[in-house]
Amino acid sequence: MTLFWAGAYALTRVAVDKGNPDMGLPVAWVLPGRLTIGAAVLWVLMLARGQKLPPLRDRKRWVAIIGMGLAGSVFPFFLITTAQETVNSSLAA
Structure with a gap:
């Protein structure tokens, strides 16, 4: 479980390609x-x-269900993913 949870931050960093916004998603x-x-x-x-x-x-x-999904997944992960465009994945985790 730890690998899945912590790995998500590293993979998100790769996806947004911190430091090279023209190449990231x-x-x-x-x-x-x-x-x-x-x-x-x-x-x-x-x-x-x-x-x-x-x-x-x-x-x-x-x-x-929708309220819990928004409050527990959408909003926090949006903020974390946005932050990972400028900070390291270890800090985001």
């Missing part, structure tokens, strides 16, 4: 790519365990 591409890969892995694990998402008509649960 924009933050607006790195973040959705990272989140999409993570969502796909979690979706496969969920299906393998026989679990289901709540029905779409259950607004209360979906608001909570």
Whole structure:
């Protein structure tokens, strides 16, 4: 787990190519790519365990899911990825 967690910072640094902004990917591409890969892995694990998402008509649960996703993943990783354009991956970690 540590390798996956810590490795993400080094790979994000490679993706944004700190020090050479003309060659790196924009933050607006790195973040959705990272989140999409993570969502796909979690979706496969969920299906393998026989679990289901709540029905779409259950607004209360979906608001909570979206809120947790934004607060726990999108906003922090956007800030970290943006920062890694100018700071080392060890500092970001």
